[in-house]
Amino acid sequence: MATNKLDAVIGQQRPRYILQRALENERVPHAYLFYGPMGVGKEALALEFTKALFCQSQEERPCQTCSSCRQVSTLSNPDLIYFFPSPKDLKVEDERAVLQSIAENPYAREKPWSNPTLGIDRIRYLRKACTIKSVGKYRMIIIAEAEKMTAAASNALLKILEEPPENTFIILTTDKLNMLLSTILSRCQIIQFGLIADAEIEKRLIEKYQVDAERARLLSRLSQGSYSRALEWLDDEFEEKRQVAITLLRAFVKDFQTRIDMAEEITKKYDKKAMKEIFSLILIWFRDAFLLYQGGVQSQQLINVDREDILHRFVHAFETIDFDRAFTSIEHYTQLIDRNVHQALLLVCFLIRLETVLEMKR
Numbered sequence: 001m002a003t004n005k006l007d008a009v010i011g012q013q014r015p016r017y018i019l020q021r022a023l024e025n026e027r028v029p030h031a032y033l034f035y036g037p038m039g040v041g042k043e044a045l046a047l048e049f050t051k052a053l054f055c056q057s058q059e060e061r062p063c064q065t066c067s068s069c070r071q072v073s074t075l076s077n078p079d080l081i082y083f084f085p086s087p088k089d090l091k092v093e094d095e096r097a098v099l100q101s102i103a104e105n106p107y108a109r110e111k112p113w114s115n116p117t118l119g120i121d122r123i124r125y126l127r128k129a130c131t132i133k134s135v136g137k138y139r140m141i142i143i144a145e146a147e148k149m150t151a152a153a154s155n156a157l158l159k160i161l162e163e164p165p166e167n168t169f170i171i172l173t174t175d176k177l178n179m180l181l182s183t184i185l186s187r188c189q190i191i192q193f194g195l196i197a198d199a200e201i202e203k204r205l206i207e208k209y210q211v212d213a214e215r216a217r218l219l220s221r222l223s224q225g226s227y228s229r230a231l232e233w234l235d236d237e238f239e240e241k242r243q244v245a246i247t248l249l250r251a252f253v254k255d256f257q258t259r260i261d262m263a264e265e266i267t268k269k270y271d272k273k274a275m276k277e278i279f280s281l282i283l284i285w286f287r288d289a290f291l292l293y294q295g296g297v298q299s300q301q302l303i304n305v306d307r308e309d310i311l312h313r314f315v316h317a318f319e320t321i322d323f324d325r326a327f328t329s330i331e332h333y334t335q336l337i338d339r340n341v342h343q344a345l346l347l348v349c350f351l352i353r354l355e356t357v358l359e360m361k362r
Ligand SMILES: [Zn+2]
Pocket: 054, 055, 056, 057, 062, 063, 064, 065, 066, 067, 068, 069, 070
């Protein structure tokens, strides 16, 4: 008898166990909802599960080598439909580029658009596809970031969930459960995904990308449980971005004109995605500063452990730091990056806001 082993994904022991059991007992529900933070492997496990379901091996599934497994890996299996949020008029070549990035690494899907949605046209396509017989025994439909479905799309999907076509399985993924219709939730088996342990991310970075041990450790901590984030930060510009984050935090003591020049220079150099990364680094910086500020912290609890001396100087430079306000401001400005806002202006406003958070020693 074939056994199922979904161990190509990182961590997620419990979701893997639940899915393996379902496969072994041949009791796979029509619809799953994979719920959990971004970047922890919901889509990666959805694909591994699909492989196991389609795999032709009589031994261990997924075997990764049979034609079905390989076709799922490259997202070219005719029985697999994979949807992700996109602009309304998605171009074929753009769709292909994103699918390609998923095939290369499901943890590192390209997200080239700022406000993508899943529209009714996608679900209409699904409906039509489901009327045609699948090539193999089963059909799998994966809808990533399902909370981005429009109201019309949600209602149309609900109809499919109410009368699921035979031998068709649906996996929705989301990090925002409350944005989905309760009627959709009640028709799915919900599997909850957690953050990935630092040690597991660290190990994978070393094994797969030959990252040196010290850097792997730092990246795994900075990633805060998201393997996707660790991969994003694997690029060469990482140290540079971290330096930009620190420079920005020092900028607010400078005069107004200097801050404007600085904001223009930085936003000219970095795109929105990079800006968001810089803001996450600022957030993590404040998180470390908060620990130091409270006192009694041990070095290994810090994320920026290699910058401990600078962190100390930062914390001691101020009379008070309003951390609550700091955290909410950083999150607020991070969200604004995606909006249609003049980026340099946004950064200047952020630097002004910092003045209200940090009170200098006199
Ligand atoms: Zn196989």
